[in-house]
């Protein structure tokens with residue numbers, strides 16, 4: 001998979017305007033800045049960018065599109081003014097449909113393999129809260145810029161669920177092992193300021209525009225680096241985690257299906273959904 005992606009890494013001419021590359025799907029848009037050649041992938045699933053089957057499929061398709069069109073980089077962000085992504089759509093896991101939940105988890109695996117393994121430089125402009133699956137997307141990127149007063153982290157244990165190994169290894173690729181272990185066990189959500197202090201995010205910006213500009217600046221640091229050498233270096237550094245999921249996709253899916261169907265897990269998810277609804281009516 002990575003080999004064919006690498007074939008796309010040839011220098012490209014740049015023009016001066018920005019163009020919408022894809023409106024084929026309604027849940028993501030891809031806008032390429034023709035001056036910089038950088039693609040911005042925006043998640044757009046109200047109210048909270050909950051990662052359901054359709055959004056995951058659209059994200060995957062958009063990443064493939066960006067890989068295919070020789071963009072110089074990928075910036076992931078959200079159209080919601082206060083939420084990057086609320087993580088996995090809990091309705092996909094609560095009282096799930098037998099076929100759909102398999103497609104859902106497979107789509108999540110596809111997104112992670114494509115984003116974590118992307119041959120182009122990636123950055124996340126985290127313009128809002130980013131729990132669980134939202135944090136997975138952000139930490140799959142190479143660089144993170146976050147707006148103040150939001151939260152980010154893997155809070156799974158607080159929901160009575162367990163983050164799969166590849167969520168954990170992605171988190172651990174950003175945070176020191178000891179800190180990652182403690183945060184995962186606690187289900188800790190970091191404020192922007194805390195996330196910056198521990199290195200979970202790289203920079204803070206005061207607006208989405210500024211966050212995108214900082215992400216573009218990061219991607220720009222590769223302008224004078226040979227793209228093939230950069231991509232092969234990234235590929236080698238990330239190969240172990242990618243191979244582990246590629247080799248164990250089926251077992252990972254079966255483990256998820258078994259776990260999510262446990263009565264205690266279903267009960268916990270139901271209670272959590274109720275608490276989210278109650279919060280909305282307060």
Ligand SMILES: CCCCC/C=C\CCCC/C=C/C(=O)SCCNC(=O)CCNC(=O)[C@H](O)C(C)(C)COP(=O)(O)OP(=O)(O)OC[C@H]1O[C@@H](n2cnc3c(N)ncnc32)[C@H](O)[C@@H]1OP(=O)(O)O
Nearest residue numbers: 050086087088089090129131132133162256259276277280
């Ligand atoms: C050992 C083997 C292991 C195998 C694997 C086993 C298990 C699988 C684990 C999979 C890993 C899971 C990853 C996840 O991503 S789980 C999802 C975690 N997400 C959250 O906990 C976020 C919950 N949401 C919030 O904290 C807040 O909503 C917010 C994102 C901070 C936004 O707050 P606010 O702006 O105040 O909005 P509301 O809370 O009012 O929400 C608006 C409506 O959206 C609904 N909502 C929110 N989040 C979700 C969600 N994740 N899924 C579905 N729906 C969600 C919320 O209920 C409101 O709905 P309403 O308008 O109908 O009341």
